[in-house]
Amino acid sequence: MGNAPIITLTTDFGYKDPFVGIMKGVILGINPSINIVDITHDIAPGNIMQAAFAIETSFAYFPYKTIHLVVVDPGVGTMRRPIIVSTARHYLVGPDNGIFSRIYSIAESIDVFHVTAEHYFLSPSSKTFHGRDIFAPVAAWLSKGVDIMNFGEPISDYINLPIPLPSFPAKNIIEGEIIYIDRFGNLTTNIHSQKIEDLLENNKGKKMRVLVKGMEAPFRNFYADANDNGIYSLINSFNYIELFVKNGNASLEFGLKVGDKVGVIFN
Amino acid sequence: MGNAPIITLTTDFGYKDPFVGIMKGVILGINPSINIVDITHDIAPGNIMQAAFAIETSFAYFPYKTIHLVVVDPGVGTMRRPIIVSTARHYLVGPDNGIFSRIYSIAESIDVFHVTAEHYFLSPSSKTFHGRDIFAPVAAWLSKGVDIMNFGEPISDYINLPIPLPSFPAKNIIEGEIIYIDRFGNLTTNIHSQKIEDLLENNKGKKMRVLVKGMEAPFRNFYADANDNGIYSLINSFNYIELFVKNGNASLEFGLKVGDKVGVIFN
Amino acid sequence: MGNAPIITLTTDFGYKDPFVGIMKGVILGINPSINIVDITHDIAPGNIMQAAFAIETSFAYFPYKTIHLVVVDPGVGTMRRPIIVSTARHYLVGPDNGIFSRIYSIAESIDVFHVTAEHYFLSPSSKTFHGRDIFAPVAAWLSKGVDIMNFGEPISDYINLPIPLPSFPAKNIIEGEIIYIDRFGNLTTNIHSQKIEDLLENNKGKKMRVLVKGMEAPFRNFYADANDNGIYSLINSFNYIELFVKNGNASLEFGLKVGDKVGVIFN
Numbered sequence: 001m002g003n004a005p006i007i008t009l010t011t012d013f014g015y016k017d018p019f020v021g022i023m024k025g026v027i028l029g030i031n032p033s034i035n036i037v038d039i040t041h042d043i044a045p046g047n048i049m050q051a052a053f054a055i056e057t058s059f060a061y062f063p064y065k066t067i068h069l070v071v072v073d074p075g076v077g078t079m080r081r082p083i084i085v086s087t088a089r090h091y092l093v094g095p096d097n098g099i100f101s102r103i104y105s106i107a108e109s110i111d112v113f114h115v116t117a118e119h120y121f122l123s124p125s126s127k128t129f130h131g132r133d134i135f136a137p138v139a140a141w142l143s144k145g146v147d148i149m150n151f152g153e154p155i156s157d158y159i160n161l162p163i164p165l166p167s168f169p170a171k172n173i174i175e176g177e178i179i180y181i182d183r184f185g186n187l188t189t190n191i192h193s194q195k196i197e198d199l200l201e202n203n204k205g206k207k208m209r210v211l212v213k214g215m216e217a218p219f220r221n222f223y224a225d226a227n228d229n230g231i232y233s234l235i236n237s238f239n240y241i242e243l244f245v246k247n248g249n250a251s252l253e254f255g256l257k258v259g260d261k262v263g264v265i266f267n
Numbered sequence: 268m269g270n271a272p273i274i275t276l277t278t279d280f281g282y283k284d285p286f287v288g289i290m291k292g293v294i295l296g297i298n299p300s301i302n303i304v305d306i307t308h309d310i311a312p313g314n315i316m317q318a319a320f321a322i323e324t325s326f327a328y329f330p331y332k333t334i335h336l337v338v339v340d341p342g343v344g345t346m347r348r349p350i351i352v353s354t355a356r357h358y359l360v361g362p363d364n365g366i367f368s369r370i371y372s373i374a375e376s377i378d379v380f381h382v383t384a385e386h387y388f389l390s391p392s393s394k395t396f397h398g399r400d401i402f403a404p405v406a407a408w409l410s411k412g413v414d415i416m417n418f419g420e421p422i423s424d425y426i427n428l429p430i431p432l433p434s435f436p437a438k439n440i441i442e443g444e445i446i447y448i449d450r451f452g453n454l455t456t457n458i459h460s461q462k463i464e465d466l467l468e469n470n471k472g473k474k475m476r477v478l479v480k481g482m483e484a485p486f487r488n489f490y491a492d493a494n495d496n497g498i499y500s501l502i503n504s505f506n507y508i509e510l511f512v513k514n515g516n517a518s519l520e521f522g523l524k525v526g527d528k529v530g531v532i533f534n
Numbered sequence: 535m536g537n538a539p540i541i542t543l544t545t546d547f548g549y550k551d552p553f554v555g556i557m558k559g560v561i562l563g564i565n566p567s568i569n570i571v572d573i574t575h576d577i578a579p580g581n582i583m584q585a586a587f588a589i590e591t592s593f594a595y596f597p598y599k600t601i602h603l604v605v606v607d608p609g610v611g612t613m614r615r616p617i618i619v620s621t622a623r624h625y626l627v628g629p630d631n632g633i634f635s636r637i638y639s640i641a642e643s644i645d646v647f648h649v650t651a652e653h654y655f656l657s658p659s660s661k662t663f664h665g666r667d668i669f670a671p672v673a674a675w676l677s678k679g680v681d682i683m684n685f686g687e688p689i690s691d692y693i694n695l696p697i698p699l700p701s702f703p704a705k706n707i708i709e710g711e712i713i714y715i716d717r718f719g720n721l722t723t724n725i726h727s728q729k730i731e732d733l734l735e736n737n738k739g740k741k742m743r744v745l746v747k748g749m750e751a752p753f754r755n756f757y758a759d760a761n762d763n764g765i766y767s768l769i770n771s772f773n774y775i776e777l778f779v780k781n782g783n784a785s786l787e788f789g790l791k792v793g794d795k796v797g798v799i800f801n
Contacts, residue, residue, distance in 0.1 A: 005299065006292075006295060008288060008292070010285075010288075013717070014716075014717035015282060015549060015574060015575070015576050016574060016576040016716070016717050017574060017588075017716045017717055018544075018573045018574055018588045018589075018591055018592040019716075020572075021542060021544075021571055021572055021573035021574065021592055022573075022591070022592050022595045024571045025540075025542070025571065025592065025595035025596035025597070025600070026595050028540060028569065028571070028596070028597060029595070029596065029597045032539065032569075032597065035295065035299075036571075037288055037291045037292065037295070037303075038287075038288055039285045039288035039289075040282060040283060040284060040285055040288065041282070042282050042283040045717070045718050045781075046781055054284075054285045055285075057285055057289070058285040058288055058289050058292065061289045061292035061293050061296070061399070062292035062295070062296065063292070063295060063296045063299065066292070074757065074758060074781060075758045076756060076757065076758070077755060077756025077757065077758055077759065078756070078758045078759075126770075126771035127755050127756040127768075128756055128757060128768065128770055128771045129770075129771030132595070132771065133771070182281075182283070182284045182286075183280070183281035183283045183284055183312070184312050221344060221394050222343060222344020222345065222394040222395055223341065223343060223344065223395060224341060224342050224343070224344060224345045225344065225345075234394075234395065236393075236395055236396075237393035237395045237396030237399065237400070247312075247313055247341060272566065273559075273562060275555060275559070277552075277555075282549060302562065302566075304555055304558045304559065304562070304570075305554075305555055306552045306555035306556075307549060307550060307551060307552055307555065308549070309549050309550040321551075321552045322552075324552055324556070325552040325555055325556050325559065328556045328559035328560050328563070328666070329559035329562070329563065330559070330562060330563045330566065333559070449548075449550070449551045449553075450547070450548035450550050450551055450579070451579050488611060488661050489610060489611025489612070489661040489662055490608065490610060490611065490662060491608060491609050491610070491611060491612045492611065492612075501661075501662065503660075503662055503663075504660035504662045504663030504666065504667070514579075514580055514608060
């Protein structure tokens with residue numbers, strides 16, 4: 001009571017191996033009434049920033065006090081710290097390797113705790129699968145109502161990785177980049193709709209154009225609003241500018257990848 | 268009480284992105300006691316008829332009043348209607364794009380409602396992710412016992428796509444086609460066992476032969492009953508004629524694909 | 535009450551087809567309060583020993599009286615028997631084709647029952663999908679508290695496939711092989727850490743070297759402890775010697791596969 005009955009899982013463990021099922025077994029052994037929801041387990045191996053984006057776009061759609069367990073952990077076994085992040089509405093559990101950097105950048109209030117209370121870990125603990133031995137049991141005990149202060153001390157020197165942000169080289173230009181490619185080959189950029197609205201103020205009457213690799217990607221309101229060929233843009237459901245091909249794969253058809261530059265210009 | 272505690276999910280959202288997890292968060296935020304079951308999220312992007320087959324073969328195995336949420340929705344953002352389909356035993360929720368055509372063809376009684384009650388949607392709603400903003404919350408509110416009449420008006424002009432049916436060019440011949448390829452490379456045809464039994468009546472004493480691309484696929488009762496090489500046929504667990512290679516992949520080994528013709532002849 | 539509320543699923547049915555969702559529908563129709571957990575559905579088609587390894591490494595992490603349903607069943611439709619295996623702490627349900635051989639080799643006490651009570655099966659039952667028609671309902675009825683004796687007679691002639699074990703050609707040598715490749719390309723061998731400790735007794739002061747295909751794989755405590763290139767070894771989270779490449783894919787980079795020999799030598 002008081003704590004949410006949901007733990008979400010986001011990992012790079014894939015679907016082929018028993019790793020995720022094992023974590024669920026550990027969690028249910030501690031809290032049999034928990035509801036476990038998979039966000040994704042197909043984060044590219046070791047890709048911390050991809051996991052950071054997945055959890056940023058997901059966490060707020062879950063109920064109050066949901067616990068989000070995120071394990072992309074190439075430094076497993078080193079001194080990197082296990083942490084619990086507490087926001088106004090959610091908990092996040094995972095390694096202190098920057099995986100929550102996007103949460104830090106948007107959450108109103110953040111408290112971060114270094115988990116040191118080893119009696120909450122599986123014993124013995126391995127040096128290579130902390131998802132099973134540390135993170136799963138810590139999330140499960142947290143879901144049972146154990147006070148966050150019991151897991152360890154608050155810290156302020158947690159790892160906060162730089163997030164690629166768009167630049168504004170002129171009053172009518174935003175220069176951003178592709179940060180994520182989804183299964184449809186649609187390309188999410190780091191240009192948030194709020195930035196566009198800010199520029200609209202000073203560029204009334206001008207036309208907005210979205211440019212990538214020398215091509216214009218005409219702006220549409222939704223996918224089916226485009227023609228059958230060519231690259232287009234829209235504001236996606238996470239409020240970022242997205243490039244797409246109607247009924248096609250923009251990434252493959254136009255050879256676009258994470259890090260490629262995308263411009264928005266009003267003229 | 269009275270309503271089933273299960274919502275199933277069938278989408279083309281894949282397993283790589285957080286889309287499905289987000290839908291589950293929305294559902295659980297509205298109905299924390301719902302049981303969510305994945306049918307599949309690996310429908311080929313935009314393939315409405317593949318989703319129609321997946322839900323046709325699945326829905327009846329779920330308990331009374333299960334709600335089946337099916338989102339393959341290339342027309343998201345257009346005027347295509349969100350609908351709820353009510354059969355004698357189940358509910359189905361999704362876009363009115365023909366995705367339920369196979370249900371329409373087999374269910375005893377069908378009532379279809381155009382969902383217009385926007386206060387059941389997430390607000391604001393995007394134009395590109397109605398799985399999250401419209402279909403998930405509508406299914407969740409339906410699971411809470413909201414009367415179906417509260418979501419919108421009954422309609423009769425819902426989209427009903429033509430289903431490829433076999434033809435009967437002679438009294439001893441059925442001409443069908445491949446409609447689905449599973450992960451094993453087994454090829455489901457649209458020739459239902461009932462059609463074969465109908466022909467058997469008039470072809471007593473004759474031998475049934477299954478033909479594809481000039482090859483005969485000898486009929487067996489189960490997979491292990493075939494020899495190690497060559498293509499064979501059986502009545503599969505959904506009661507359709509299926510082509511297979513024992514311990515092999517019939518689709519890859521014989522270059523067979525959806526739409527290829529398959530014949531059954533008694534002689 | 536008394537029985538665990540968890541059924542786990544391990545199959546080769548994949549994620550593309552509705553097979554797994556259908557099994558869950560059948561289970562929930564019989565026991566609506568069961569908690570179903572996926573171990574994996576991406577066992578290579580028909581690979582019995584891969585499934586045997588997946589369930590061996592997973593089952594003990596689940597609570598007392600969890601029911602583990604394992605369906606990799608190339609002999610479906612033949613006379614191969616459906617069985618329930620009862621260990622001191624868990625149940626396992628599946629075909630008698632050797633899939634539980636690794637459980638037999640490690641569990642303290644084993645009772646195996648040939649399931650013959652057809653009134654627990656779906657009716658009619660197909661000859662090609664016993665996961666749906668036999669194994670899912672049997673697991674579900676077992677989870678409801680039906681006594682195991684009611685399903686059929688105990689048997690002792692169940693199929694027990696040989697498990698590849700390491701050999702000890704000299705007092706300072708272990709000769710093993712690769713038995714599993716995970717999604718990261720890490721290669722699990724059949725050399726258990728206990729075997730290494732046994733040899734350590736007689737080889738004090740000597741250095742342990744791990745060899746594969748003429749290469750030495752230096753021993754590390756965890757992944758991040760290795761250099762960026764080259765192949766390394768460690769004791770993995772299941773206590774077997776494992777070969778890996780830091781932030782890389784050892785299987786692809788060094789062309790290593792299941793069955794390749796791995797040596798441990800003290801000198």
